[in-house]
Amino acid sequence: MFSSLAWLRAFAFALLVLSPSTSAREETIFTSSVTYCNPPETLLISRFEVAYFPQNSSVAFNVSAASVQPNVSVTANLFVNVYGMKPLNLTLDLCNILGGALCPLPMYNFTGADSLSLPDSLGINGRIPSIAFSIPDLEGFAQLTLTEVGTGNIKACVQATLANGWSAHQEAVEWTTGGLAIFAFLAALLVSFLSKDAQNVTPFRFVDLISLFQAIASSALLSLNYPSVYRAFALNFAWALGLFPTREDGAIQSSINKMRHRTGGRLADAAQGSAVQFVNRKLSPYNDNLLAIGGLASISTTNSDLLTRQLEPAQQMVPNLARRFVNLVQREGTVTGEVKTVTNSSANVLQAGLPIYVNSLHVATGNAFMTVFLVALMMFAIGLAILALGYGVYVLVRRRRRTTKEGFIYLAFSRSWILRLSLIALFPLLIFIFNQWTLKDSWASILLSVLTLVALTLLIGYPSFTTLRLARTRSPFELYTPAHPHLQAAGPLYAQYRVPRYYFYFCAPLVGTVLRAVFIAFAQSNDTAQIALMVALEVCLVAVHLVLRPHPSRGGDVFSTFVAVVRMLVAGLSIAFLQGLDVKPIPRVVIGFVMVVVFGVAVIVVVVNFFVNLVAVCLPRKGGKWGEG
Known part of the structure; x- marks a missing residue:
């Protein structure tokens, strides 16, 4: 499925060789931003950091989340989009796995960091091409959708963009x-x-x-x-336009914000964290449009029996895997602890061109x-x-x-x-x-x-x-x-x-x-x-x-x-x-x-x-x- 990515190897290799900061680095894929793709009802997230290491098929995470609605039984859909392709699109009925421990969803606050080894039977390494760990500015995201059994109402929808640590911006x-x-x-x-x-x-x-x-x-x-x-x-050349990378709460930007708001300015200030989380979902790095409730209906479902059999050994190895499974995370934890909701109709969406460019520099x-x-x-x-x-x-x-x-x-x-x-x-x-x-x-x-x-x-x-x-x-x-x-x-x-x-x-x-x-x-x-x-x-x-x-x-x-x-x-x-x-x-x-x-x-x-x-x-x-x- 990913074989069409192979022809990018030469370009990626050339760019990495020419990069002045090229150095030996452990292969990994991690979450670089996280947003709600639907207003949250059941799952509230304040920190979501996950990294996958292919050398030993392990996952490290740092999560702070809470399940806040009682008596909710849901199915979970995990959808991954990489360069417009969809290598992973799985739907699980949480009542049929882990002995029903997640049906209904337990109400709890979870904060913790840990790492776990994934069983070989999941075949994660076979689903991810090696080029994904080295091509600069990887374009991909993972989406988790929790849908209430019976009603079909979406109780939570979270998107996390993926990165591998390599970038042409140096x-x-x-x-x-x-x-x-x-x-x-x-x-x-x-x-x-x-x-x-x-x-x-x-x-x-x-x-x-x-x-x-x-x-x-x-x-x-x-x-x-x-x-x-x-x-x-x-x-890399934004400085030639007079735009220098800065902090959204830096002295110059804060002064400009105050001046604008005191003189009739109504536009939003620069958002905290990565600007990627606010990019229009039709554009890179998302290359998709699965934000609206209607769009989620297009996600196909698969029988969860196979994944259930694959997760059972993992449950014996890592008893708390059930709780960790229902969370998505963010590499750059938000300073305020607030994950933004970004949908097709959101006013905070960054459109193509100048808005994305300047906001990427926190301007x-x-x-x-x-x-x-x-x-x-x-x-x-x-x-x-x-x-x-x-x-x-x-x-x-x-x-x-x-x-x-x-x-x-x-x-x-x-x-x-x-x-x-x-x-x-x-x-x-x-x-x-x-x-x-x-x-x-x-x-x-x-x-x-x-x-x-x-x-x-x-x-x-x-x-x-x-x-x-x-x-x-x-x-x-x-x-x-x-x-x-x-x-x-x-x-x-x-x-x-x-x-x-x-x-x-x-x-x-x-x-x-x-x-x-x-x-x-x-x-x-x-x-x-x-x-x-x-x-x-x-x-x-x-x-x-x-x-x-x-x-x-x-x-x-x-x-x-x-x-x-x-x-x-x-x-x-x-x-x-x-x-x-x-x-x-x-x-x-x-x-x-x-x-x-x-x-x-x-x-x-x-x-x-x-x-x-x-x-x-x-x-x-x-x-x-x-x-x-």
Whole structure:
């Protein structure tokens, strides 16, 4: 039944080998979250942690639960869904097993932790493929349903997602890419300061690197049914959008919550525990829709005699197995001791795309803009502080030769880096500004989003306007005059493009950035339109690259075209994640792995290109000075 999973082995192995945190680990499957799939009547759970170890067919658990309704006789259905397949679907009449000890259900409070060995006759190992213990971000869940005998009323329904400890979301990747971005920033800043050449390619490659990280992170914001492994991979680059993993009760998030609620905000705060428990059940990692009472009727029943015979030896081995059998558990016990009820009609369900993404980082959907806004403020504050410190050093070094012109040159240099920081912040800020408008939550957040948009328009729009005006009223050649202050200040927009024919090409990536943000934020309700617009945009940008070839060197054209093709390819592959297409989970996971590999190769290429250009600019030409090479 699970043989179709075997072809995932190569992808899983490759990802684990490439992961910087790969280490020897005992194979296990455990519960990663737990929710009620129907309002509880008989069974109340406050802690539910279970782990299965295949090496010795043992189960370890930590459970806190209570049976609270008297004189209830039930049948129990245990249903397991892994990648849309259903390897286990058993229904037991609890009155016919264990000598009737569970008929009616005894009223008791149970809290305890223990481990037990399962009899070989159950054949659990034969039902679980080995790939399930090693593939990153396993997609599966177990559901326990207690149905009252005679009436057919559901007395308890509990779902627990399954995990194996492997994930494409790794702290080491976040720190590595973040550290690389900081190094690239400092190197580009130093090179541009010492070379005083606005056309130096190193600062442009720094912006390209951050833009690629943002592209990876934003590729998981569309309203698509992403496989869990790709969503986890994209979370590694969330910092490039201004979203950092945090605690739902952290100081920043708590402050934002208070501000929102005091200014008309009505959206929910970030939930405690894993966001996976609130994911729409049609999406990964659930890949099913067995939440509503009507949906439970589709579960098939099986004769319980076989399982009864298999459990009898276990009862002699472990006398308390009966009590442990009626509980499900949670790997991450809820802080408040409250297990949430999540059904098709629940208001707490997280829909595909941006809501799932930000809540996976413990940032509430309503907090997303304010979080990114505060991070952008910190980035600009750090950048201004560095520029101010640099100006102090500049004045001390050139104190004897300081002139008004030199002071003006440093001012233009500072303006150029403020423009670069604005270009970096533009995409994430636009996404969450537009998204905040769709939420209609908290007038203070909306006001700040409008002011932020005005600030971005001034910081980027004004230099763009003056560049186009100067080229039209005078001459495009004047834009590239080395001593011209406009080149020093607004060079980050156009200086990397061919003189003077394609100075205006900077408009293409700017328009593309705005349109991507518009599609992500305003087309969330229609995933088909969203991905169609995205693919069309990426195809147009690739075509423009191929037709115009705006860079002065073939290498520059090849590099920019490569990055554009990567974005187009990933957008095209994402079509398979359309919810309406209902592509099976395993093909979606394979496509997700392919997208991970494509973006991984792109990151390597961009990083290598940055260092090659950095080394090239640092090596002097024969007979030249530093920075002339």
